Amino acid sequence: MRISELARATDVPVATVKYYLREGLVPPGRLTSSTQAQYDDEHVARLRLVRALLGPARLTIAQVRGVLAAVDEPEPDLFVTLGRAQHATAPATEAADPSPALALIARAGWDVDPAGPEVAQVADALAALDAAGFAMPGANVDAYLEGVGRIAASEIDNLPEGSAAEAVRYAVLGTILIEPLLLALRRVAHQHAARRRLGGPSS
Amino acid sequence: MRISELARATDVPVATVKYYLREGLVPPGRLTSSTQAQYDDEHVARLRLVRALLGPARLTIAQVRGVLAAVDEPEPDLFVTLGRAQHATAPATEAADPSPALALIARAGWDVDPAGPEVAQVADALAALDAAGFAMPGANVDAYLEGVGRIAASEIDNLPEGSAAEAVRYAVLGTILIEPLLLALRRVAHQHAARRRLGGPSS
């Protein structure tokens, strides 16, 4: 298919497709002449993925580039690849004090790299809560650790068995793309729980 | 304190404080003359809150305005207030098909307003996953519902008992400010679970 068909198939303006091509988010088509290139279903899929990462997942162009690089990498080591994708999506951290984060993680009994960017993100999140003057009710902490632990365990358990590349794709994209769903579900669950406790209008 | 002290206390440039005043995110100080106003600790707290919402929580100025309006409202009905804050932070939804979202919610057994913005957000998130060509392993769905349900139930159970205003503040801010923490914790939990299953390097 030509670029205009690719654009129509994904509902993305042609100019924007060209922009993504320039930015290297979508691989170039197969040139059949100096003014013609062929695109296929993989380009369609890639373009949709880019849109999802830029839209709902709210990544920047540079972050998308990093994530795609990690996915495209035929790296056999899932650990290394996941780490690279994490690093690509991690916002510039400003080195908050990691000790509260480490205390949390110790409480959960998780075995992780204390110096990794994931821990730094937790540290940042805790620092931001603190700076905003928001004291987290201690009773919620265990719920957070258990709920999140349950989710993450299931996700890792259900990684596709097949190729390493497929597992990488699932791990990287699942981490990022599922985030909006989890947050939205939490809000729905809030509504349900609030109704139970506060007796809001029943449906 | 004067504006320069307020700025120093919160580590926000004076020009930016003025900007927030103009935008109505921070209430004006008490004028003592035409070129002097007094600010107090509440202004400091408010300013820090605004920074947290604009920074880690990634809200826009307009969204912050909406959230603060909900928090400031002496509305006794927590339901109405939470709904208003949700609406303020909800990105412009483009009306995805709600049936997959409703199926999910039915599976969880939650009693919620099927036409509310929360459900629409779930619908959008599911549509985005679909558009990106990412098929969620079905086995994870229950983990998502259980994990999120556990978290939300704890949060609602632990709302402060005191004044309605305080409960509103906790509910609104907790919903928004905790999000980065949950996502960061999930990534840490991933690392832990991945180590268990894949035998990554142990710490």
Added chain:
DNA sequence: CAATAATGGGGAGTTGCACTATCCAATGTC
């Protein structure tokens, strides 16, 4: 086969947002 439309490629312009800089007259401070 001539006229029209579309393409790849690339530079420049636009939009939206969150600031940031500058100005000014009126005050506060030393």
Added chain:
DNA sequence: GACATTGGATAGTGCAACTCCCCATTATTG
């Protein structure tokens, strides 16, 4: 009384993500 600071307002900046436009070269069509 000299100098810095303030509140208030307007204009400008920087960045990210597009979007527009141009051009020489094909493709398509009547």
